[in-house]
Amino acid sequence: MKKIFLITVAALLSTAAIAQDKQKPIYYSISFPNAGHHEAEIVMTVPQAPTSLHFRMSRSSAGRYATHEFGKNIYNIKVTTIDGTEIPFTQIEGDLYEVGQHPDNIKISYTLFGNWTDGTYASIDPSHAHLNMPAAFIWVLGQDKRPVKFEFNDLDKYGWKVSTQLKPEGANVYSAPNLQYMMDSPTELANYKLTSWDVINTDGKKQKINVTIHSDDDQATVDNFGKMVQKLVLEEKAVFGELPTYDYGEYTFITDVYPTDSGDGMEHRNSTCIVDPLDKVAGNENNVLDIFAHEYFHSWNVKRIRPKSLEPFNFEHANMSSELWFAEGFTQYYGDLLLTRAGFTPLDDYTRTLAGLVNQVLNTPGAAKYPATQMSRYSVFADNGVSIDPNNNANDFTSYYTYGGAIALALDMRLRGEFNLTLDDYMRQVWLNRGKVMKPYTIPDLQADLAKVTNNPKFAADFFKRYIYGTDKNNYEELLNKAGLVLRKIQPGKAWAGSLATNAGRGRSGQQRAAGAEGLPILSSTIIGTPVYKAGLDAGDIILKADGQTITDPKSFSDVLAAKKPGDKITVDYKNRTGAHETTIALEESPYFEVVTYEKAGKQLSKEQEAFRNNWLQSKVK
Incomplete structure (x- = not known):
């Protein structure tokens, strides 16, 4: 009975999907009569509406892992028949609504406010409408398989064009096959x-890249920057051996600077x-290219080599x-x-x-306490x-960006040194086994792919x-030494107390400190294991004196340290809400490292190290 029931439910769900x-x-339909005040007017028409109808704003966004309250930025919500007769509805959660009895075809209209230009939210003014779809559009629960169409109005009024991965249907109308694709399709309306x-792909098929x-x-700057991006695209293609097959044969960099x-x-x-808070691209090409x-x-x-969890x-x-x-x-x-590899970052900068x-x-x-998996899960709090x-x-x-980046660096070095392979070989294996076939x-799949490419399951399991x-x-x-790079302490022999999160002249929430306020306030947690942490200093403490010297700002504290060496101790007078206190900081040497080339360190680079470095860092474009 259990199996039969499950099959029946699956069949019903399949039938519902086909019906959708x-x-x-x-x-x-999206219009902008009040763009000067960051508003858009949006009407969603739902033909063949389900009998039990709930609509909502999203609370997360493709590529973001934390929760976002997009529902706060919509208002003036109305539900009507096609001819405008109002239909009752109820807001049952902050971003979730339930519609009362209604005909087959209905309209839901609302005002969207947007004034934050990034990859997560929406931004509207007379210069552009920058739309991340989850931040802009309500949607109907249970209708995620249905195709979607968008009509962008007022383009001529503002001199805008449409930049999007949505499929153009003509007359300022664009489409998506379903809700998932719609939500994954940011759109910029701008001049x-x-x-x-x-780009000719490995299979001989032509695909277009748009920036x-x-x-x-000016156009010359954009064209020249496009040539830089073109070089980068080919370098990335070389890692996997081919481009993905892009829907409709195009890939678009939607850029706002x-x-x-x-x-x-x-x-x-x-x-x-891609959004960058710079004056313009000209003069900042390498900064912008880093995000590209x-x-x-x-x-x-991530978009094709896709975690099952997402x-x-x-x-x-x-x-x-x-x-x-990963x-x-x-x-x-x-x-x-x-x-x-593409020649945009010199070796000394890369170090x-x-x-x-x-x-x-x-x-x-x-990183000392938690594995990379746990730091990945913390993304629900950390990712913006x-x-x-x-x-x-x-x-x-x-x-998890830098944690995973450091793991990738180590794996690349070890594959090169122990197997005469590269991380490129591993990524191609994962691409062929996972991403290309979606x-x-x-x-465990990633581990299996590492075992396959190395032909060494024991190494993969241990790693x-x-x-x-x-x-x-x-x-x-040891690993960096193979490439003629030296990992060494960044400030050997110099006294170090640890990082202090301070902001001279300002309080915890950024407000200006009162005139005549004394001392150097610590605004956030000191770091476990550092001398200041061991001395008991933390957020909320205000340093008044160090080694008998009055402390008024970060520089005055640094000046005291400059005259000391590791092993020295300094007395610190500080206060907090429990009163005045004194503690002793036992100074240490900074544990932080720098990476420099053998040449910069005055060491002789061997032919083996030079070959290793070149194989790692030189262009792979043939």
Whole structure:
């Protein structure tokens, strides 16, 4: 009976899905009569509406892992018949609504407010409408398989064009096959500039790459930048051996650059949304290109090489994944590496990136206490999550971007040194087994792919046990040495007290401190294991004196340390809400590392090290 019941339910669900596919599209009409005040007017027409109808705003967004309250920015909501007769509805949660008795065809209209330009929210003004779909559009529960159409109005009024991965249907109408695709299709309406080129894929088929840029740049700047992106695209293609097959044969970089923007990059299936708070692209090409490198790699890794935990994406709450060390972290590693291979990042600059990865995995409490899987799961709080109360992230979190990037670096070095393979070989294996065939993966799948490419299941099992599920760390000094790179302390022989999160002249919430306020306030948690932490100092304490010297700002505290050496002790007078106190800081040497080339360190580079480095960092484009 149990099996029969399950089969019956599955059949009913399948029938419902087929019925949805045969239904008319849900239709959105978007107008901008009040763009100067950041408003859009949106009407959703639902033909063949379900009898029990609930509609809602999303609480999460494709590419974001934390919860976001998009429902706060819609108002003036009305539900009507096609001829305008109002239909009663009830707001049963902050972002969820229930419609009363209604005919087959209805309309739901509302005002959308948007004034935050990034990859997550919406932004509307006379210069553009920057729309992340979950932040802009309500949707009907249970109708996720139905096709969707959009009509963008007022384009001529503002001189806008449409940049999107949605399929153009003509007359400013665009379509998506279903809700998942719709939500994954950011759209920029603006007088952007466009540069495009064709790339011949490994199978001989031609695909178009588009770069649209809404900025204060001229066309020549956009065209020249497009040539830089073209070089980067080919370098990324070389890692996997081929481009993904893009829907409708196109991939689009949707770019917005302006000083008041909020910096962001957000990957999507056939496009990416890139937002940069710069004056313009001109003069900042390499800064902008850094985001392009990371986000474009995602068109393989995360949009097609897809964690099973994110499939399908749930727009009603935060989406948690244990695999972000791979999805985001390995992408982080490759984004920086490929800029070096393509010739945009000099080796001495890249060594600073490497040092950042190593320090994050060796010198943060989060990485010492928790495995990469746990730090990935913390994304539901950390990935642009919004809260107003302080957290203790300095002691309980290490970004899965850098954690995973450091793991990728170590695996790349070990594959090269122990197997005469590369991380590129591994990524191609994962691509062929998972991404190209759109088969969502689990962590055991990634381990199996490593075992296959190395032909060494024992190595793969040990690597995943120690460095993915566990907190062991690779020997980065030894691994980097293979490429003629030296890992060394950044401030040997100098006194160090640990990081103090201070903001001279301002209180915890950023307000100006009262005139005449004394001392140096500590605004957030000190870090476990540092001298200041061991001395008992933490957020809420105000340092008044150090070694007998009056402390008024970070520089005065640093000046005291400059005259000391590791092993020295200094007395600190401080106060907090319990009164005045005194403590002693036992100074140490900073544990942080830098990475420098053999040449810069005055060491002789061997031919083997030079060959290793060149094979790792030189272009792979043939």
